[in-house]
Amino acid sequence: MNNGTLDKAKKGSPVTILSLPEGEIKVRLIRLGISEGDTVFCLERLPGGTIIIQKNRQEIAIGFDLANKIKVILQ
């Protein structure tokens, strides 16, 4: 277990969200069901760092520029 950013998440492992970037983007993330303290599943990590996470049945694609601003606990 160590801290890092979401773009470093390993495929197939759970990550716990520590903090989201401030502003409009945070609101959009919370609405999609991603908020601080949540544990989500990293479904796929594309070359370059685009991350696809899964929370329950929902799959969400997050671009590298956003993923590297989301602080997480990597497992």
Added chain:
Amino acid sequence: MRSDKIFNADNDNQLTFEQAQAIIDKKKSLVLVGNPNVGKSLFFNFLSGMYVDVSNFPGTTVSISKANYKKYDLYDTPGIYGVSSFNEEEEVARDIILSGDIIINVVNSLHLERDLFLTLQLIDMGKKIAVLLNFSDEVTKRKIKINDEKLSEMLGVPVIKTSAADEIGFDRLDEAIENAKIGNQKLELQFLIQQVMDKGVSQPESLLILEGDEIVAKRNNVPCGTPDEREKIYITRRNLVNEIVDTVEHEDSKKGEFFNLLGKLSLNPKTGIPVLAIILTIVYFFIGDVISQRVVDYTENTLGINTFEYYTKSFVSEYTATSIDVEILDDEDNVINQKSFSFPEGIKALPLSGKEFKDFSSQPGATSTFHFENKIVRLFFGEFGVVTMTITYLLFLLMPLVIGFYFVMALLEDSGYLPRLATMLDRSLNKIGLNGKAVIPIMLGFGCVTMANITTRILGSNREKTIVTAILQFAIPCSAQLSVIAVLLTGAGIGPMAIYATVIFTVLIGLSTLLDKLIPGESSPLLIDLPVMQVPKLKNVLKKTIFRTSGFMKEAGVWFFVGALAVGFLEITGILYVFQDVLAPLTTKWLLLPKEAANAFVMGMVRRDFGAAGLFSMTLSTMQITVAIITITLFVPCIASFVVMLKERGWKEGLTIWFGTWFTAFLVGGIVAQIII
């Protein structure tokens, strides 16, 4: 008098004018609200009997549909994840929700955690709502159990299970609408809302103000909530949603069912690129071969030129001075017979030779070229006539292509592939200042740049819209142009083909990298939810295709006429020929092409394929052909896309891009010419 006749003739079941008016005034509004792709539009179609866009990609229901349903005005709104003012769509949806009497909240039962967030916000607004748990067919398939009664109890509003796809639960819609209620609200939040309401603001607006909606705050002249307050409300709401979902939902067999191999394969470039290649090959055969060769060949030549234009022009010739050349071609396009006719006072004045012309020109393989003496007649019915050419172009050439492209896009969209494609390409597009979503307008550009210009609306920021609009005008050849270029290039061989592709691709990358450096600000990062992959429903795909095509025709159609009129005007006044002369030195000395090639450029301003087609009649070396088509591809977009671009992006930006294409086309074309010719 009039009202007597209409309203009092049959007193028992007719209303007085005043009574009728009162009912119309009191008509309540019923608003469909929900996240993107939850089935709102399908419900709207069902209730109203009308068709609206059914869409799987966020951001495509831009305009609002309104219809009558029983005693209600029914509205469809763009998909939103929450009520606020982050973008134009949200603003539109927000205002309709604020003015709505009853909200029908459509929810995707597979994504309760996501969708109920909006539901709770609507409840906090104090709106009367009814919740439709849609996608219940999928829920059953995946052995998920949702306790709708418990949910209804927790929310305090009616909840029914539905499937818009299988028409389940439609019989209970009326009941749900009639029973729509204001739901259970949290006390702490109510207290905060009350404080704003005390300043004379309505409850729904008070909530939005607390949540930091500056526009609504300004409208009511009260201070706006802080981001911290909004966050507190959001997190409380998020926790409540999670709690509700834990209580009402049970899943028997986790995973397995929703594992979708193809969906996964199309995400990762390693497997996704082969998947994309297969899809593009199929698309190429469908659009490149079936539509643009077979279908357009029939519609443009048989229906357009030989039927519609022939009869229109023959009819006009009855009354006006004209001379007509008729050629009879055999199957290999060799001229086997020809005749010229002259009617100085119209065909009507010379019935005998008129008959001869008609007989001769209605043989199989006949093509008639009409030369009208009168300039105004020429403007409307001549070779480039506003009426004749534009109608043939729009209806018989462009429309089949646009239909083909929208059809393919709808298939890709409804299958859930498009958001995955956007995800796969995201990182590459980041390098030129875009995010994955930009692939959609760029792909459409290969169909019709005008259509793609309209689609740039789905992009997240102005910066991205500018970059994509520029790419479209500079470096993307539309299908009309592409089909002519393809013929010229296949004639020229592999070398020229490689040079062409390399040069255009280099310009595309160079241009977007430059714009990414020059335009201040940042592009929006990719953040999209990936809908489940499924086999698209043909009925929806067809409906969507028809709907979008007619939307395109309405929005852009008129500009093709305006463009033709403008160029026709330049032609009669002779300004067109001045242009050609002005360009001549550039054409011969710098591009190393014959002087007449300038005509091709000028005509390319009206229709991009005209530009390319003009080259057929010239004797050019293969390298000259290569230079000419590079220049024409980079040169200005057609007039219709020019106007649509001005409308979308404004005068300043639109004109900068337009003149930029002049500059780049001649600069790059010239450099290539100096090297290879």
